[in-house]
Each structure stands twice: as structure tokens, then as C-alpha cells.
Amino acid sequence: MKTALSALGRRTAPPAISWLMKTALARPKLISLAAGFTDNPTLPVRLSRRLLNDILRSPLSGQPALQYGNTAGEMNLRTLTAKHLQKLDGGHDRAHSPEHVIITGGSQQLLYMTLEALCDEGDLILVEDPTYFVFLSILQSRGIRARGVKLERDGIDLAHLETVLARLKKSGELRRLKALYLVTYFQNPTGATTSLAKKRAVLKLLKTYERAAGHPLYLLEDAAYRELSFPARTDREDGPAEPPPTALTLPGARDRVIYAGTYSKPYAPGARLGFGILPEPLHTAVLRIKGNHDFGTANLLQQLLAQALATGLYDRHVARVRINYARKARVMHRALAEYFPPAVEIWAAGGGLYFWARLPHGISAGLKSKVFQTALKHDVLYVPGELCYADDPARSKPDHELRLSFGSASEANLREGIARLGQVLRKLI
Numbered sequence: 001m002k003t004a005l006s007a008l009g010r011r012t013a014p015p016a017i018s019w020l021m022k023t024a025l026a027r028p029k030l031i032s033l034a035a036g037f038t039d040n041p042t043l044p045v046r047l048s049r050r051l052l053n054d055i056l057r058s059p060l061s062g063q064p065a066l067q068y069g070n071t072a073g074e075m076n077l078r079t080l081t082a083k084h085l086q087k088l089d090g091g092h093d094r095a096h097s098p099e100h101v102i103i104t105g106g107s108q109q110l111l112y113m114t115l116e117a118l119c120d121e122g123d124l125i126l127v128e129d130p131t132y133f134v135f136l137s138i139l140q141s142r143g144i145r146a147r148g149v150k151l152e153r154d155g156i157d158l159a160h161l162e163t164v165l166a167r168l169k170k171s172g173e174l175r176r177l178k179a180l181y182l183v184t185y186f187q188n189p190t191g192a193t194t195s196l197a198k199k200r201a202v203l204k205l206l207k208t209y210e211r212a213a214g215h216p217l218y219l220l221e222d223a224a225y226r227e228l229s230f231p232a233r234t235d236r237e238d239g240p241a242e243p244p245p246t247a248l249t250l251p252g253a254r255d256r257v258i259y260a261g262t263y264s265k266p267y268a269p270g271a272r273l274g275f276g277i278l279p280e281p282l283h284t285a286v287l288r289i290k291g292n293h294d295f296g297t298a299n300l301l302q303q304l305l306a307q308a309l310a311t312g313l314y315d316r317h318v319a320r321v322r323i324n325y326a327r328k329a330r331v332m333h334r335a336l337a338e339y340f341p342p343a344v345e346i347w348a349a350g351g352g353l354y355f356w357a358r359l360p361h362g363i364s365a366g367l368k369s370k371v372f373q374t375a376l377k378h379d380v381l382y383v384p385g386e387l388c389y390a391d392d393p394a395r396s397k398p399d400h401e402l403r404l405s406f407g408s409a410s411e412a413n414l415r416e417g418i419a420r421l422g423q424v425l426r427k428l429i
Contacts (some may be wrong), residue, residue: 007121012141016133016387023381031417034381036188036353037408039328042321043268044308051307055300069299070292073103073275074405077306081275084309085261088226089245091113096248100277102286103297107224107262107274110286112138113293114220114258114278117285118178119144125220126164126180128156130388130401132188132222135181139390146390149180153347156182158201165209167394174209179218179258185226185243189388189403191349196244203250203257218282220258225252227266229351230326238412243351248277255279263305265353266318271301325353325406328414332406335415339422341429353407356385359400363429367397371428380420 003010020034036261056062072078078098086096104110119125121143127135129148140147149164150157161180166173180202184194199219206217229243247257259277267273278286292294308314329348331354336346340357347356366386375382385401406414 007143008141011133011143012390013137013140015137016383020381020383023376027379030376030379030381031409031413031420032381033137033404033406033409033414033421034383036405038265038269038353039321039324039408042192042324043270046319047308047313047317048271048304051304051311051313052300055303055307056291061303065300067299067301069296071287071296073101073297074299074306076300077103077309078275078303079260080309085246085259086247087278089249096277100283102278102283103302104274104276104290105294105297106227106264106269106272107222107260107276108134109290109293110260110274110276111220111222113286113289114260114276114282115139115142115144116289117282118218122176124168124173124177126161126350127175127390128182128187129390129392129395130189130385131181131390132183133383133387135222136390145211146392147177147394148390148392151187151190153192155184155192155346156180156202158198158205161202162205164394165205167213169209174213175215177213177217178215179220181220181222182204183222183224184246185223186228186349186352186354188225188352189354189383189385190259190347191352191354192347193243193350196247196250199244199247199412200250201250206256207252209213210415218256218258218279219247219253220260222260223316224260224262224265225352226261228325228353230329231314231319231322258282267305267308267314271304273297273301273305282283322351325351328406328411329355331411332404332414332418335418335422336404339419340415341422341426344425355404355406357402357404358385359402359425360429361400364399365402369399371424372376374424374428375421378420378424380417380424382421 055065081101082096082098111157124145125139126149127146128151147164150160168177184196186193202219210217226243247253248259262274264272333348343360345358359365366384372384381402386397386399389397
């Protein structure tokens, strides 16, 4: 008998993140350097209790917070979000309007709804090589094809982007291309940050190819890790520079940039709130889709974040989180220098939650590799880099890389986990 499942239901593969999380939970002694979880001790328990008590103290504030809101999101939070983005962008006010803001159940929901509104099955999205592997799972589920564009330390390789666009134009596939997806701040998985100059050049290139495509080509900027930059004062004399402004600040961005942000990473993943700024007609289409999803994001969580932003307590919390992650990143960096073989190339970030490691060519770090299986036997887990590459017929997937997260493990476990993994690598390299 045939299944009653839809094509999407039959097609959707189990997300790799689910297997990684299940493995970590099933083995209590395992040190996970895989999951991009935030650090438990930094979660704002007392702060959230205080703010929620203030909200629920009176029926005048408590009842609206416990009632349905509107689909786009609570106006006060949208206004505060627009002001927050304007401040992050150094006072630029281009496209930072509450009317353009949509509040979502995490940035993941925004990404999913944007693809629902933008792409038909068989359409194309360009992604960084490598990229956020959960985004690749969304593409796979919806039957959307991906093409990879090489990544450099300061963002996407512009020459390769132009090569890919020209190739798609020549093959006639450019008409199926809808957007370029970039994780622009402390990228998941590599930690790379895209410079403003590259964002400007990307918009110009996409505009150049629009006539041949026959429709707008969007830049989808995922800024999930933007607020997790390390403070300027570190153990290095110069310290990391402040992250560059978003592509929203560039001329022409209002009609072509889709911005995805989140409060989950800087505040708390359990208070699952994201936000987006979208141009028309995407803004209206996504709002209609969201109305079918959930009528609007949880109102109580919106009131919580609005209170945190309005009182300045959100900024104070994020400042403490940044200091904590900077310290943990230094612990991991020192452990990598001490325990990893010199032949391993390390990409260290100025923020976010990840380090990227490249083994010598010819040595696999994939799920079925001797490195990964031996690491599991030594009770340490990482994300194989091969999971972060799109299924692109133009190249084979690299399998000699791995992503290491310092987000949730304790400092002692970070050192021990890197020591265990280093021991494995020294034996096999």
C-alpha cells in the first residue's frame, strides 16, 4: 500500500543535528564539542524572573501578555528591535523601521518561512562553502537545490561568486536562482565575518545578473551570532575590531536584503525569539504564511524581551555573555595550540561559538572516518565538516574539516575534550 505522506514528508531526511544531540544525551561521559548550545551558567534566570514578575504583577500588563498578539509581532518590541539594530549599525537608519520588522519564533522560523514564500521545488539558492548545516536541511526538505561559493576569511570569494553566476547564466539555470544566503557574523561553522566591502560587492553582482534571471535576486543575511563579538579588551594587545554594519545600511538594500536576526543566542534559546526585516512583496507574503503557522509569536516572550531591551538590562546581560565566551574561546584556542598536531589549520574567530579545523588533505574527518569513530570511542564529539557542504554537482564535498564549539562545555571539559581529540589526531596524522 502506498504511503499517505506528501512529497515533502517523504523527502525530508532526519536532520544531522538531531543525531548529534541524541548521541550526546545517550552518553553522559561524552564531551560534546558539537552542539552550538549557549552556556548554561550565562542564562538569565534571575533577570527573567524579575522581568516576568513585573509583567505579571498587574492584570493591566499581565493579561495582554498572556493573550494572543498580532502576526507581525508586538509593536513595542518591533520598535525596540529597530532601534537596537540602528544602534548596532552605528546610527544608520536606512531600512531600520518597525514597519519592516517581523518577530518570529527564532530566526530559524524566519528562514523557513522566507524559503516558503520565495522558492518552488527545484529552485536554486547560493550558499557559502561551507555553511550552516541546518539551513541545508531546510533546503533539502523543501526540494530546493543549493550551489556552493568558496569562503575566505573575510567572507565569500567574490571571484568565485561571479564564476558561479556566469555558469548559471550560461546553462539557463539562472532563472531558477532566488537568493544568496550568507551567515555574515562569526559564521557557523567557520567563524568568518563578511566585510562591509564584500557585502557591497555582493549586492552589486546580484543586481548585475537580475536582468538575465528575470526577477529580483536577494541577499539573505543571517546575523544570528552578530551580538556575540568578543570585547575589544582581550589577552591580545589589538583585540578584535567591532563587527561591520549589516548590508541593510547599503544603497539599494531596502529592496534586496532579507535580514534574519535573533534574541535566542545572546539572551536565551528557551525564550525563542527571532526577527527579520524583509522587502516587499516578501514581507507581506511571509506575514500571510506566518498567520497560517501560529497567528503570531508567543506574546509573553515578546513582552519579556521588550522589558529587557527597554530597561537596558538586555545590553548589560549581553556584555557579560560576550566576556564569558571570549574567555572560553581563549581556553579552547590555547588547548588547540597545546594538543593538536601542527599540521592542523585552525580558523579562530573574534566572536560566535565556533572554531574551524582543517586536517591535511587525504585525512578524512567525516562521520564514517577513522578519526570520527576513534574520537567517539574516546568520548569526544565534534561536527564533521562534510555536513556543512551543500550537495553541489560542481565539486566533491571536502571531508577533512571539523567544527568545534566552545559554547556549552565547561572550561575544564573544553581542555579535556581538545586533549582527547588531539591524542586521536596525533596517532592518525
